[in-house]
Amino acid sequence: MSQYAEQDMSIRPVLLALGGNLDSPAGSPRETVVAAIDRIAQIFGEIAPSRLYATPAFPDGSGPDYVNAALRLTSDLPARDILTQLHKVEAEFARLRQLRWGARTLDVDLIAVGDEVWPDAPTHDAWRALSATQQQQQTPQELILPHPRLQDRAFVLVPLADVAAQWRHPILGQSVVEMLDALPVAARAEVRPIA
Numbered sequence: 001m002s003q004y005a006e007q008d009m010s011i012r013p014v015l016l017a018l019g020g021n022l023d024s025p026a027g028s029p030r031e032t033v034v035a036a037i038d039r040i041a042q043i044f045g046e047i048a049p050s051r052l053y054a055t056p057a058f059p060d061g062s063g064p065d066y067v068n069a070a071l072r073l074t075s076d077l078p079a080r081d082i083l084t085q086l087h088k089v090e091a092e093f094a095r096l097r098q099l100r101w102g103a104r105t106l107d108v109d110l111i112a113v114g115d116e117v118w119p120d121a122p123t124h125d126a127w128r129a130l131s132a133t134q135q136q137q138q139t140p141q142e143l144i145l146p147h148p149r150l151q152d153r154a155f156v157l158v159p160l161a162d163v164a165a166q167w168r169h170p171i172l173g174q175s176v177v178e179m180l181d182a183l184p185v186a187a188r189a190e191v192r193p194i195a
Helices: 029-044 079-092 121-128 132-137 154-164 176-181 185-189
Strands: 012-020 047-049 053-055 066-075 107-113
Touching (some): 012 154, 029 079, 053 154, 066 154, 107 154, 154 176, 154 185
Antiparallel strands (some): 012 066, 012 107, 053 066
């Protein structure tokens, strides 16, 4: 039996990061993120959304500023099924996967599902250790949880601190607030609340 089949499917917290910097059928990036939050609530039920934030595009110069947010919800679905639902939401908002880290209408990242580590700690460690160049060139062919770039990204951690400040990374052992505090002040300052 695979590790995936053995995962506990009890109700557990699910953390998501949302962002977009191109117009979608729902409107501006801000309108898109708000509409996507509503759509996710229709699918999963009660959610806790963060404020909305404006963030410079990453990497620098790759497009207009993003609107970012984070969500906390609960689910008993397997992580892969949650991800499938999130990909459907992205498609509803005209998400095209053409260029890694390129401009997009909507990106919904599955950041964490409780304290699950996918597919295993050594694989997670390997993805977390990639250089910035390797990160931009390589895309995992399997689900990696928690998101391997989580601890490096103020545009994820700042909104996440609104809704899951004390969630603790199951490998690093740090809370969202501790990971955020470890980032440079300049990186945190780039993430500006807009709502």
